[in-house]
Amino acid sequence: MRAHLGGRVSGHRIRAGGSRAGLLIGAAVLLAEYPSNTTSAQAQSALPPVTVEAPAQRPKPARASEETSRRTQTAARQRNRNAAPAAPTISERAAAEAAAQQAAKLGYRAMPSATTLRSGASPLDTSQAVNIVPEQVLKDQLPRNIDDALINISGITQTNTLAGSQDAVIRRGFGDNRDGSIMRNGMPLVQGRSFNSAVESVEVLKGPASLLYGIMDPGGIVNTISKRPELYQHGSVTLLGSAFSASKTGADGLLDVTGPIGDQGLAYRFIGYGISEDYWRNFGRHREMLVAPSLAWYGQDTTVQLNYEHREFIYPFDRGTAFNPVTKAPLAVPADRRLDEPFNNTWGTSDLMQASVEHRFNQDWKLYAGYSYNTETFSANQLRITGINFTTGAETRSNDGTGSSLSNVSYGTSYISGGFWLGNMRNDVVFGGDGQYRTIYRDVLIRQATPAFNVYNPVYGLIGPGTTASNSDSAQTDQLGQWSLFFQDTLHLTERFALVGGVRYMDYDQIAGRGKPFVTNTNVSQDKVLPLGGAIFKLTDQVSLYASYTESLKPNSTIAPIGVTIDSNVAPEEGVSYETGVKFDLNKRISGTLALYDLDKKNVQTTKTNSAGVVELHTVGRAHSRGIELDVTGRLTDSWALIGSYGYTDARVTASEDPTLYGKKLQNVALNTASLYLVYDFGTALPGQLRLGGGARYVGDRPGDSTNTFFLPSYVVADIFATYETKYEQFPVVYQFNVKNLFDTVYYPSAVNNLNVVIGDARRVSLSATVKF
Numbered sequence: 001m002r003a004h005l006g007g008r009v010s011g012h013r014i015r016a017g018g019s020r021a022g023l024l025i026g027a028a029v030l031l032a033e034y035p036s037n038t039t040s041a042q043a044q045s046a047l048p049p050v051t052v053e054a055p056a057q058r059p060k061p062a063r064a065s066e067e068t069s070r071r072t073q074t075a076a077r078q079r080n081r082n083a084a085p086a087a088p089t090i091s092e093r094a095a096a097e098a099a100a101q102q103a104a105k106l107g108y109r110a111m112p113s114a115t116t117l118r119s120g121a122s123p124l125d126t127s128q129a130v131n132i133v134p135e136q137v138l139k140d141q142l143p144r145n146i147d148d149a150l151i152n153i154s155g156i157t158q159t160n161t162l163a164g165s166q167d168a169v170i171r172r173g174f175g176d177n178r179d180g181s182i183m184r185n186g187m188p189l190v191q192g193r194s195f196n197s198a199v200e201s202v203e204v205l206k207g208p209a210s211l212l213y214g215i216m217d218p219g220g221i222v223n224t225i226s227k228r229p230e231l232y233q234h235g236s237v238t239l240l241g242s243a244f245s246a247s248k249t250g251a252d253g254l255l256d257v258t259g260p261i262g263d264q265g266l267a268y269r270f271i272g273y274g275i276s277e278d279y280w281r282n283f284g285r286h287r288e289m290l291v292a293p294s295l296a297w298y299g300q301d302t303t304v305q306l307n308y309e310h311r312e313f314i315y316p317f318d319r320g321t322a323f324n325p326v327t328k329a330p331l332a333v334p335a336d337r338r339l340d341e342p343f344n345n346t347w348g349t350s351d352l353m354q355a356s357v358e359h360r361f362n363q364d365w366k367l368y369a370g371y372s373y374n375t376e377t378f379s380a381n382q383l384r385i386t387g388i389n390f391t392t393g394a395e396t397r398s399n400d401g402t403g404s405s406l407s408n409v410s411y412g413t414s415y416i417s418g419g420f421w422l423g424n425m426r427n428d429v430v431f432g433g434d435g436q437y438r439t440i441y442r443d444v445l446i447r448q449a450t451p452a453f454n455v456y457n458p459v460y461g462l463i464g465p466g467t468t469a470s471n472s473d474s475a476q477t478d479q480l481g482q483w484s485l486f487f488q489d490t491l492h493l494t495e496r497f498a499l500v501g502g503v504r505y506m507d508y509d510q511i512a513g514r515g516k517p518f519v520t521n522t523n524v525s526q527d528k529v530l531p532l533g534g535a536i537f538k539l540t541d542q543v544s545l546y547a548s549y550t551e552s553l554k555p556n557s558t559i560a561p562i563g564v565t566i567d568s569n570v571a572p573e574e575g576v577s578y579e580t581g582v583k584f585d586l587n588k589r590i591s592g593t594l595a596l597y598d599l600d601k602k603n604v605q606t607t608k609t610n611s612a613g614v615v616e617l618h619t620v621g622r623a624h625s626r627g628i629e630l631d632v633t634g635r636l637t638d639s640w641a642l643i644g645s646y647g648y649t650d651a652r653v654t655a656s657e658d659p660t661l662y663g664k665k666l667q668n669v670a671l672n673t674a675s676l677y678l679v680y681d682f683g684t685a686l687p688g689q690l691r692l693g694g695g696a697r698y699v700g701d702r703p704g705d706s707t708n709t710f711f712l713p714s715y716v717v718a719d720i721f722a723t724y725e726t727k728y729e730q731f732p733v734v735y736q737f738n739v740k741n742l743f744d745t746v747y748y749p750s751a752v753n754n755l756n757v758v759i760g761d762a763r764r765v766s767l768s769a770t771v772k773f
Helices: 020-033 070-082 090-106 135-141 146-152
Strands: 012-015 130-133 156-158 169-171 182-184 199-206 220-226 234-245 248-261 266-278 285-298 302-316 345-360 366-388 394-422 425-446 476-492 497-514 519-538 543-554 573-586 590-602 605-609 615-619 622-635 640-655 672-681 689-699 715-728 731-740 751-753 764-772
Touching (some): 090 248, 135 199, 146 220, 146 640
Antiparallel strands (some): 156 169, 199 220, 234 248, 266 285, 476 497, 689 715, 715 731
């Protein structure tokens, strides 16, 4: 890839290289010849190759007279010949390291973050599956939310997104919106949508993760990794235009600039993003703004990170369509026809502040401490569909809304990781503690009757947003506090075989309820000890076998009145998982995991809509999930890269107090999922660099409700993209063309019930230009 990076770092000019080979040779020479005592930032974004000039000679001082001695000049030239080249600056080393990693990133090399596993251990040396969506995959596919990004990971489907306003991810059969499983840099989020332009990559720790993360569903956690400041000056500006159809268009812009501040290891990054885009259905608009500054200091033994994100947004609040309970078919109207009103929107702001310190005591031991505070306020209007006559088209609706919703989470963690020898056995340990306080609060809930509506002959705009507050539904509150200590040890009995053991002690309190005056429906205060066990056998340095036993815990709670108060006498949801598999990282080119698991969860709650249209809460008793997962990513050849997955998930109710739920498959969980995306890189065969890619994802049919009265049909959705990098004057320019949902497939990712079924986005075409500097 040919590129130019203009700008100065520490007085040296960084300029375009003549070829990729020349660049990488130069970078390797710099890194090999001048070892540094300063820890430089890892390159965390795909950057054009650069060549770092040899340090410029200092200008000669002005001569005192024209009669300078020839002997003096000769001696000076001899000293210059004998002097070693000046060591590269921190900025030059950072640029060289970024260039050296570029080819790996273009080849979809999976580079896990230390925050996911609370250590820097290789995935081959761990007893749980960790799947990664690398940075370059996100750049190529341009996902618009976390659901888009996770299409590359096995066994993941969508559940209730609250009309498109919340992340809602099912992993291994379990998960919901606001379940605490979405992280940023290993620390929990409460904001509805976690994916944005400040995210570099996405990682999924599969199976129960309570040992490292506390209260959690047993499916695992999703960790979004932030873009970090870097120690050499570079940046980019991107403008993108998009269209769902000729009349549904939009535009967005991105500024991303980073570099050093001084020459003592301090760096900054600033990301600014904005979008204004028509919604693909017959009305609605998506607008969003993000400002994300960050600072980092990379010292010899200490790294300090500070990052902040402020986001403002407005989304269409769209519950989708309906399925006929008799024919099991979707409502016979065009896919782009909405069943609500143009005022159905969610709008609000979110703020995220994080700080972390990592200090290395010596080659073996390091300390990590992190703190995160995340808050989001939002309001929403919605016409809630309460019934449809599928013959006449008559639709009954409730003019509902949410006002002054406030969610926040404060979280801190500190842990030490390192190793020591016990006899001739190596112990790699991590131990520490964490604390969290989370509140989800919705102040005003609007419930208002409204005239009937005909879905076959709709007339919009006859009513406005509801204004009648329901005191009994308002002040919805869910407060959770937890404090924990955890310890994990990987004991290497031989060079090839290791045992893993760990334990977490957790103390937690939860209060939930609603109403003005407030009615407490949950009041729980308990503690729990959770174990973990595992084994790892490395067949070679590139292939390992693993097995694990893990547990999870999540207290039962509800904001809804169910006739009794859930207290400490009600057992929490508990998950137990057995997992085994094989991991590989072949020649640092292609990596992946094949996992088999058996997961059991007891004391499970679920919802069921009764004949009157009221959602009821039920204790299922026990649910079971078993499956096979395969995930692969990396470079097949010097030109071909891929990311692919397959998941088989058999999840169903195995014990229930409610006979209508016994034996039923879990809602929104597909038995089979698969994805495959391929990229071909033409390299230097053309004047610029051309990359072509595309692929498809498959999701099998899924129950649309907990009693399996209807199923969402299976679907295949295909995407393609092309990027071409060239130069305009001295600046690298990248043009990118993407088509999402290439064949304009109508598909249904998830459902709440038969009256609230999500419709996947229509075909979207986008063209962008990125100028690097």
